[in-house]
Amino acid sequence: MKSAVIVFPGSNCDRDLAVAIEQVTGRAPAMVWHRETELPDGTDFIALPGGFSYGDYLRSGAMAARSPIMRAVADAAGRGVPLLGVCNGFQVLTETGLLPGALMRNAGLNFVCRPVPLKVENSQSLFTSQYDAGEDIVIPVAHHDGNFQADAETLDRLEGEGRVAFRYLDEVNGSARGIAGILNDSGNVLGMMPHPERALEKAHGNTDGRRLFEGLLETVAA
Amino acid sequence: MKARVFVTLKPGVLDPQGKAIHHALEGLGFSGVEDVRAGKLIELSLADGTPDADIEEMCRKLLANTVIENFRIERLETAA
Structure with a gap:
């Protein structure tokens, strides 16, 4: 599997994500700087990392969403290349319009940084096929702007089409309907606030994030 | 010329920051702040x-x- 991790000024989980991808797929991803205009040939998985791209100026993810590389990323996603956005990466995906809704300041206004229990709502997607439907897992979150909001019609559509991938089991940040991660309509773009790359090895405390990368590898390699 | 752009949350969108400011104003003893x-x-x-x-x-x-x-955009025309 040929992966690419996009690096924005202010990204800080790009290395964690690269380590996770290399551990699971056996191949280090290309690290692609935001000023690039093309992805390496044959890229078959793209990841947008967590962090504070452009210092969260204007809105979290707003500036990164308009950076040169994002045109190539959107084109690739349009062709069906799997695209994962974690935390700030999720914010970038909503800002580009690749995913609906917006991620607003946490309802409690505090930065939330702890492992949180999640329910796997969709175990059929190319990211979640290694989980059981309705399974409870634990993945860490670390964010200030993770409060997912969309209008009722959009929320109903996400639920109805099975596009809610993960849901918080506890109150974390005020997200509408406890939504922690969503898929696009064709299922190849996943945005999620929890960090699967931080739950990959025993030393992390749990390995519930590992199966996301394993599922992806299996789908892409198939 | 200059222009000012006012960006506001749509009605109905939860504004945790506004809420916190509201509470702080009440804490300072200002009564009658409705929102x-x-x-x-x-x-x-x-x-x-x-x-x-x-x-x-x-x-x-x-x-x-x-x-x-x-x-909302407000244009501030400079003198010609």
Whole structure:
């Protein structure tokens, strides 16, 4: 599997994500700087990392969403290349319009940084096929702007089409309907606030994030 | 010329920041504050004759996230 991790000024989980991808797929991803205009040939998985791209100026993810590389990323996603956005990466995906809704300041206004229990709502997607439907897992979150909001019609559509991938089991940040991660309509773009790359090895405390990368590898390699 | 862009949360969109400011005002003893909504003011210095349509496009493409925010443009014409 040929992966690419996009690096924005202010990204800080790009290395964690690269380590996770290399551990699971056996191949280090290309690290692609935001000023690039093309992805390496044959890229078959793209990841947008967590962090504070452009210092969260204007809105979290707003500036990164308009950076040169994002045109190539959107084109690739349009062709069906799997695209994962974690935390700030999720914010970038909503800002580009690749995913609906917006991620607003946490309802409690505090930065939330702890492992949180999640329910796997969709175990059929190319990211979640290694989980059981309705399974409870634990993945860490670390964010200030993770409060997912969309209008009722959009929320109903996400639920109805099975596009809610993960849901918080506890109150974390005020997200509408406890939504922690969503898929696009064709299922190849996943945005999620929890960090699967931080739950990959025993030393992390749990390995519930590992199966996301394993599922992806299996789908892409198939 | 200059233009000011006011970016505000759409009605009905939860504003945790506004709520916190509201509580702080009450804590300071100001009674009668019914609601607080926080937004942004962005000042643009523009080439003379920049059309309204361009400023609106700037708002739609970057300055406001129209999923959750409204914007209002105020042009401040400089003396000719």
